[in-house]
Amino acid sequence: xxxxxxxxxxxxxxxxxxxxxxxxxxxxxxxxxxxxxxxxxxxxxxxxxxxxxxxxxxxxxxxxxxxxxxxxxxxxxxxxxxxxxxxxxxxxxxxxxxxxxxxxxxxxxxxxxxxxxxxxxxxxxxxxxxxxxxxxxxxxxxxxxxxxxxxxxxxxxxxxxxxxxxxxxxxxxxxxxxxxxxxxxxxxxxxxxxxxxxxxxxxxxxxxxxxxxxxxxxxxxxxxxxxxxxxxxxxxxxxxxxxxxxxxxxxxxxxxxxxxxxxxxxxxxxxxxxxxxxxxxxxxxxxxxxxxxxxxxxx
Amino acid sequence: xxxxxxxxxxxxxxxxxxxxxxxxxxxxxxxxxxxxxxxxxxxxxxxxxxxxxxxxxxxxxxxxxxxxxxxxxxxxxxxxxxxxxxxxxxxxxxxxxxxxxxxxxxxxxxxxxxxxxxxxxxxxxxxxxxxxxxxxxxxxxxxxxxxxxxxxxxxxxxxxxxxxxxxxxxxxxxxxxxxxxxxxxxxxxxxxxxxxxxxxxxxxxxxxxxxxxxxxxxxxxxxxxxxxxxxxxxxxxxxxxxxxxxxxxx
Amino acid sequence: xxxxxxxxxxxxxxxxxxxxxxxxxxxxxxxxxxxxxxxxxxxxxxxxxxxxxxxxxxxxxxxxxxxxxxxxxxxxxxxxxxxxxxxxxxxxxxxxxxxxxxxxxxxxxxxxxxxxxxxxxxxxxxxxxxxxxxxxxxxxxxxxxxxxxxxxxxxxxxxxxxxxxxxxxxxxxxxxxxxxxxxxxxxxxxxxxxxxxxxxxxxxxxxxxxxxxxxxxxxxxxxxxxxxxxxxxxxxxxxxxxxxxxxxxxxxxxxxxxxxxxxxxxxxxxxxxxxxxxxxxxxxxxxxxxxxxxxxxxxxxxxxxxxxxxxxxxxxxxxxxxxxxxxxxxxxxxxxxxxxxxxxxxxxxxxxxxxxxxxxxxxxxxxxxxxxxxxxxxxxxxxxxxxxxxxxxxxxxxxxxxxxxxxxxxxxxxxxxxxxxxxxx
Numbered sequence: 014x015x016x017x018x019x020x021x022x023x024x025x026x027x028x029x030x031x032x033x034x035x036x037x038x039x040x041x042x043x044x045x046x047x048x049x050x051x052x053x054x055x056x057x058x059x060x061x062x063x064x065x066x067x068x069x070x071x072x073x074x075x076x077x078x079x080x081x082x083x084x085x086x087x088x089x090x091x092x093x094x095x096x097x098x099x100x101x102x103x104x105x106x107x108x109x110x111x112x113x114x115x116x117x118x119x120x121x122x123x124x125x126x127x128x129x130x131x132x133x134x135x136x137x138x139x140x141x142x143x144x145x146x147x148x149x150x151x152x153x154x155x156x157x158x159x160x161x162x163x164x165x166x167x168x169x170x171x172x173x174x175x176x177x178x179x180x181x182x183x184x185x186x187x188x189x190x191x192x193x194x195x196x197x198x199x200x201x202x203x204x205x206x207x208x209x210x211x212x213x214x215x216x217x218x219x220x221x222x223x224x225x226x227x228x229x230x231x232x233x234x235x236x237x238x239x240x241x242x243x244x245x246x247x248x249x250x251x252x253x254x255x256x257x258x259x260x261x262x263x264x265x266x267x268x269x270x271x272x273x274x275x276x277x278x279x280x281x282x283x284x285x286x287x288x289x290x291x292x293x294x295x296x297x298x299x300x301x302x303x304x305x306x307x308x309x310x311x312x
Numbered sequence: 313x314x315x316x317x318x319x320x321x322x323x324x325x326x327x328x329x330x331x332x333x334x335x336x337x338x339x340x341x342x343x344x345x346x347x348x349x350x351x352x353x354x355x356x357x358x359x360x361x362x363x364x365x366x367x368x369x370x371x372x373x374x375x376x377x378x379x380x381x382x383x384x385x386x387x388x389x390x391x392x393x394x395x396x397x398x399x400x401x402x403x404x405x406x407x408x409x410x411x412x413x414x415x416x417x418x419x420x421x422x423x424x425x426x427x428x429x430x431x432x433x434x435x436x437x438x439x440x441x442x443x444x445x446x447x448x449x450x451x452x453x454x455x456x457x458x459x460x461x462x463x464x465x466x467x468x469x470x471x472x473x474x475x476x477x478x479x480x481x482x483x484x485x486x487x488x489x490x491x492x493x494x495x496x497x498x499x500x501x502x503x504x505x506x507x508x509x510x511x512x513x514x515x516x517x518x519x520x521x522x523x524x525x526x527x528x529x530x531x532x533x534x535x536x537x538x539x540x541x542x543x544x545x546x547x548x549x550x551x552x553x554x555x556x557x558x559x560x561x562x
Numbered sequence: 563x564x565x566x567x568x569x570x571x572x573x574x575x576x577x578x579x580x581x582x583x584x585x586x587x588x589x590x591x592x593x594x595x596x597x598x599x600x601x602x603x604x605x606x607x608x609x610x611x612x613x614x615x616x617x618x619x620x621x622x623x624x625x626x627x628x629x630x631x632x633x634x635x636x637x638x639x640x641x642x643x644x645x646x647x648x649x650x651x652x653x654x655x656x657x658x659x660x661x662x663x664x665x666x667x668x669x670x671x672x673x674x675x676x677x678x679x680x681x682x683x684x685x686x687x688x689x690x691x692x693x694x695x696x697x698x699x700x701x702x703x704x705x706x707x708x709x710x711x712x713x714x715x716x717x718x719x720x721x722x723x724x725x726x727x728x729x730x731x732x733x734x735x736x737x738x739x740x741x742x743x744x745x746x747x748x749x750x751x752x753x754x755x756x757x758x759x760x761x762x763x764x765x766x767x768x769x770x771x772x773x774x775x776x777x778x779x780x781x782x783x784x785x786x787x788x789x790x791x792x793x794x795x796x797x798x799x800x801x802x803x804x805x806x807x808x809x810x811x812x813x814x815x816x817x818x819x820x821x822x823x824x825x826x827x828x829x830x831x832x833x834x835x836x837x838x839x840x841x842x843x844x845x846x847x848x849x850x851x852x853x854x855x856x857x858x859x860x861x862x863x864x865x866x867x868x869x870x871x872x873x874x875x876x877x878x879x880x881x882x883x884x885x886x887x888x889x890x891x892x893x894x895x896x897x898x899x900x901x902x903x904x905x906x907x908x909x910x911x912x913x914x915x916x917x918x919x920x921x922x923x924x925x926x927x928x929x930x931x932x933x934x935x936x937x938x939x940x941x942x943x944x945x946x947x948x949x950x951x952x953x954x955x956x957x958x959x960x961x962x963x964x965x966x967x968x969x970x971x972x973x974x975x976x977x978x979x980x981x982x983x984x985x986x987x
C-alpha cells in the first residue's frame with residue numbers, strides 16, 4: 014500500500030510532464046472556445062454589435078422551432094444508424110480481412126480509399142448517382158427488376174434522409190482499420206488452441222475475437238457515433254436540409270444560424286449538440302460497456 | 313458470411329460460406345473503388361459533361377484539364393505546404409497524445425478517468441462552431457497567415473480522436489511486460505519509449521492516418537487562418553476547379 | 563531517447579513557435595509602402611479574374627513605392643462568406659473585400675468596422691454610379707460599401723425548341739404561357755428548368771421573383787409579407803413544378819443540374835445572369851445561338867419588368883490612419899472608374915453599377931447585347947429574394963417549395979413557412 018503510494022508520487026512529476034502538452038493545447042483549442050460557446054449561448058450577438066445577455070431565450074426559441082426538432086430527430090437517426098449499420102458492417106469486413114484471405118492487404122487499402130477523397134467530391138458523385146434523370150441508382154434498380162423502387166432519391170420526403178445517410182455511412186474505412194488494428198494484438202495461439210478443441214470459425218469469432226475486441230469496437234463505435242452526430246458537410250452538400258425540411262441536422266442548423274448572424278442561437282445549438290452527444294454516448298456505453306482505454310484491468 | 317464457416321463436417325456449408333465471403337469482398341470492393349474511378353474519369357471530362365452525363369465516358373479525353381491544373385501558379389508550393397502542415401501536425405499530435413495516453417492508460421493517478429473523459433469528449437464537438445475563437449486565438453498568438461497556425465490548430469483539433477485511439481490500444485497491452493521491465497530498472501520514460509510506444513504501433517498508425525487525412529482535406533480553417541498565397545494548402549488550389557460547379561450562379 | 567531528448571524536442575517546438583511570427587512582423591515594417599490586402603473571390607476560373615488582376619497590377623505600377631494592393635485568392639464562395647463574417651466578428655475587417663448586401667449583411671454597417679465613403683461620394687465620384695444602386699448601398703446616410711456588380715436575370719428561352727413545338731414567340735400572358743408549356747410537353751420537351759437545391763434555390767428563386775414583380779409591382783418588397791403577391795406568385799411556382807412543367811429532378815437539384823438541362827436542350831426555358839454566357843457559349847454553341855431573352859409572362863397587373871439587383875458591394879476596413887484611408891479611396895476610385903468598369907463588363911459579361919458609354923467599335927457578344935437591350939427595355943427592376951430578405955428566408959425558400967409540391971401545401975402555407983423563418987417577424 015505505502016509502496017504503491019510512494020511509486021505514484023515518485024512518478025507524479027513524470028505524469029504531469031507527460032500530460033502537460035496535451036493540456037496546454039486542450040485549454041487553448043477546446044476549453045477556451047467551449048467557454049466562449051457556452052457564454053455566447055446566453056447572449057444575443059450579430060457578430061458586429063456588442064453582445065447582450067438574453068438568459069435562456071436562445072434555447073427556448075430553438076425548442077419551439079420545428080426545424081430544430083427535426084434536426085434533433087435526424088441526429089439521433091444518424092447516430093443509431095452509425096451504431097447499428099456502419100459499425101457492424103465495418104466489423105464484419107474487418108473480421109473477414111483479419112483471417113488474411115488472399116489479397117487481404119490489397120482489399121484493406123481499397124476499402125480505405127473513399128476516406129481519402131474529400132467530402133465535396135463524394136457528395137458530387139452521390140448527387141449524380143441519385144439523380145432521377147441521369148443517375149445510375151435507378152438504372153441499377155431497373156436492371157435487377159426493382160424498377161418500381163426508382164425515384165428522385167434526394168427529392169422525395171421518405172427517401173432523402175436514408176439516401177444521405179447511406180451515401181456517408183457506406184464508407185467504413187476508418188472503423189475497419191481501427192478494428193483490424195485491434196485484431197493484430199490477438200495471439201494466433203488462442204485460435205490454434207480453440208481449433209484443437211474443435212471450435213468452428215463462428216465459435217472462434219464469438220468466443221475469442223469479439224471479447225478481446227470489445228474495447229476496440231466500443232472505441233470505433235464511439236467515434237462513428239460522434240462523427241455521425243457532428244457531421245453537417247454531407248447534409249449541406251447533398252440536400253442542404255431539403256426536401257421540405259426533411260433532412261436537416263443540428264450541425265447544419267448551427268451553421269445556418271451563424272450565416273444568419275444569430276450567433277447566440279448558433280452557440281446554443283452547439284451546446285445542445287454536445288449535450289446530446291454526451292447523452293447518446295453514455296447511453297450506448299451503458300448498453301455495450303466502456304471503451305477500456307482507462308480500464309481497471311491495467312496494472 | 314464468413315463467420316458462418318463451419319467445421320469439416322459440413323463441406324457444403326463451408327463452400328457456401330466461402331462464396332458468400334468472396335461475394336461480400338467483391339461487392340464492397342466495387343463500392344469502395346467506384347468513387348476513385350469516377351473521379352479519375354471525370355477529370356478527363358468537360359464540366360458540361362460532368363453535369364449533364366456524369367456516368368458516361370468523355371467524348372474527347374480532356375488532357376487539357378491537367379495542363380490547366382498544373383498551370384495554377386504555385387501548385388508545387390501548395391503541395392509542399394500541405395505536406396509540411398500534415399506531417400508536422402500529425403507528428404506533434406502523435407507525440408503529445410502518446411505521452412498523455414501513456415500516462416492515462418498505464419499509470420494510476422487521481423483524476424485519471426476525468427482527464428480521459430474530458431479529453432475524449434472533444435470528439436463530439438462540431439469544430440465549425442469555433443471559427444470566431446480560433447481566428448481570435450491565432451491572431452493573438454501572432455501566427456495568423458503562417459503554416460504554423462495550421463500546424464498548431466490541426467494538431468490540437470485531432471487530440472480527442474488520437475487520445476481515444478492511442479490510449480485504447482495502449483490499454484490492451486498486457487501489464488506483465490511493463491512490470492518485468494520495471495524490475496529490470498527501466499525508468500518511467502524508458503517504459504514509455506522502449507516498451508509501450510513500440511507495442512502501441514497499430515494505434516499510432518491508425519491515429520496518424522486519421523490526422524494526416526484530416527490535415528490534407530481540411531479546408532474551412534485553412535481558408536480562415538491563412539490568407540497569402542505563400543501559406544495556402546493544396547485544397548485551395550483544388551477549389552479553383554471544383555468551385556466552377558458553383559459559379560453557375562455568381 | 564532520453565527524457566532530456568523529449569524536453570529538448572518540446573523546447574525546440576516552442577522556440578520555432580516564437581520565432582515564426584517575428585519573421586512576419588519584421589519584414590513588413592521595413593518599408594513605408596502601404597500594403598492593402600484584398601481577399602478576392604474573382605480569381606481562378608472566374609470570368610472577371612483576369613481583368614481584375616490586370617487592373618490591380620496597373621494600379622500598383624502607378625503607385626509603385628506608395629501603395630500596393632495584394633489579391634489574396636479566395637476560391638470558394640461559402641468559404642469566403644464564412645471568412646468575412648468571422649473576421650468581422652473578430653473585429654478585423656480585411657482592407658478590401660466584397661459582400662452581398664442584404665438585410666442580414668446590412669448589420670456590417672453598424673459599429674465602425676467599415677469605411678464610410680459618403681464624403682468622397684458626395685463629389686463627382688458619386689455621379690459615376692447608378693443612383694439607384696448608390697441609394698441602395700446607403701443606410702442611415704452612410705455609404706459603408708460601394709455598389710459594384712449588378713445581377714440581371716431575364717428569362718432565357720430556346721427558340722429552336724419553341725419552333726419544334728410550334729410556338730412562334732415568347733408568351734405574353736399566363737394563358738399563352740401554359741399553352742406554350744403544353745405544346746412543348748406534347749413535343750417531348752420539358753418546359754422549364756427549376757431547382758430547390760443549393761443555398762438559395764437559385765433558378766426557382768428567380769422565377770418566383772419575376773412573378774412576384776408581376777403581381778406586386780415595383781413596391782412589393784416595401785409592402786412586405788402582407789402583400790397578396792407572395793401567395794399569388796407561389797401558386798404559379800407550384801404549377802411550374804406540377805404536370806411535368808419541369809424536370810423530375812427539380813426538387814433537390816442544384817444550379818449545375820438546372821443549368822445543365824437547359825444547356826443540354828432538355829428544357830426550353832431557364833433563368834440566369836449574363837455571367838453564364840461564357841459557359842453556355844463554350845459548352846453548347848447550338849443552344850447558345852438559339853437562346854433569346856424575354857420578360858416573364860404577365861401574371862398580375864404588371865408586365866415588362868425584370869429581376870435586377872445589387873449583386874456585389876465593395877467594402878473596406880475602417881481606419882484612423884488618413885494615409886491608409888486615402889490609399890483605399892484611391893484604389894476604389896481607380897477600380898470603379900468608368901473605363902475600368904467597361905473593361906470588366908466587356909471581358910466578363912457582367913453588368914456593373916458604374917455607368918459607362920459603349921463605343922461603336924466595342925465588340926459585344928450578341929447575347930450580351932440582348933442583355934443590355936433587355937435592361938433598357940425593362941419597365942422596372944425588382945430585387946430578387948436574396949437581396950431583399952434575411953438569409954434565413956432564402957434558405958427556407960427551397961424547403962417551402964418542396965413542402966408545397968411534395969406535401970401539397972397551399973401557397974398560403976408556403977408564405978407562412980417563409981414568414982416563420984424571418985428573424986425580424
